[in-house]
Amino acid sequence: MSLVFRRLFFLLALALVLVLSAYGFSRLGYFEWPREYDPLVLPDLDAPSNFLTPFKLKRIDTNVENCRAAFARAGKAVRIEPAQIDSTQCTRQDTIKLASLSTAKLNEEETRCAIAARLFMWEHNVVQPAARQHLGEPVAEILHFGSYSCRTIRGSSAASEHATANAFDISGFRLSSGKLVSLKQQWQGSQPEAEFLKEVRDGACDYFNVVLSPDYNADHHDHLHVDMGWYRTCR
Numbered sequence: 001m002s003l004v005f006r007r008l009f010f011l012l013a014l015a016l017v018l019v020l021s022a023y024g025f026s027r028l029g030y031f032e033w034p035r036e037y038d039p040l041v042l043p044d045l046d047a048p049s050n051f052l053t054p055f056k057l058k059r060i061d062t063n064v065e066n067c068r069a070a071f072a073r074a075g076k077a078v079r080i081e082p083a084q085i086d087s088t089q090c091t092r093q094d095t096i097k098l099a100s101l102s103t104a105k106l107n108e109e110e111t112r113c114a115i116a117a118r119l120f121m122w123e124h125n126v127v128q129p130a131a132r133q134h135l136g137e138p139v140a141e142i143l144h145f146g147s148y149s150c151r152t153i154r155g156s157s158a159a160s161e162h163a164t165a166n167a168f169d170i171s172g173f174r175l176s177s178g179k180l181v182s183l184k185q186q187w188q189g190s191q192p193e194a195e196f197l198k199e200v201r202d203g204a205c206d207y208f209n210v211v212l213s214p215d216y217n218a219d220h221h222d223h224l225h226v227d228m229g230w231y232r233t234c235r
């Protein structure tokens with residue numbers, strides 16, 4: 001190992017030891033570690049995301065009580081619905097009834113709390129800033145086709161993520177002036193509405209495992225599908 005590498009290695013090791021010791025002292029109560037950089041605390045749904053957010057969101061996915069607590073921290077009381085088993089493939093577990101996000105409303109829909117938490121963060125961190133930037137006003141309502149639906153993926157025998165309320169279909173946005181922005185009508189072209197829609201699609205990929213837009217196929221010509229299935233796609 002050359003001298004430069006040895007020095008670099010030493011500096012990195014020293015930095016690691018310092019950060020870990022500081023974190024240890026903060027856990028002992030000597031000082032407050034910033035919440036957004038503490039991997040062991042729940043994510044703040046109403047705060048900007050960072051590189052630790054996906055890791056923190058895992059704690060919400062594995063424990064619905066953590067999801068409820070994260071909503072409570074963001075000032076929103078949610079109730080976990082009792083589990084419902086409709087068939088072997090169609091179940092609802094760890095769901096809440098969602099009627100509003102950080103500021104936008106939506107028609108009340110039952111969805112998995114893990115999906116709701118991501119919708120909340122996406123609306124707060126991506127949708128509202130993009131609407132202000134491209135359209136000059138905030139989004140008042142998120143229009144959707146729902147979450148739970150006991151069905152298979154079209155053209156396949158595999159159960160859709162909708163069969164476990166682990167997905168959400170967004171069809172458009174109503175702005176505070178009442179103006180509508182719909183995926184069906186305004187996805188194509190280079191109007192500000194199209195730029196807004198592309199930006200919210202791209203931003204959704206930071207929160208959801210799967211994001212399918214009109215760019216993906218004709219089945220999605222009129223909505224943005226987001227889900228927390230096991231594989232990752234952003235199209």
Ligand SMILES: [Zn+2]
Nearest residue numbers: 167168169225
């Ligand atoms: Zn869908």
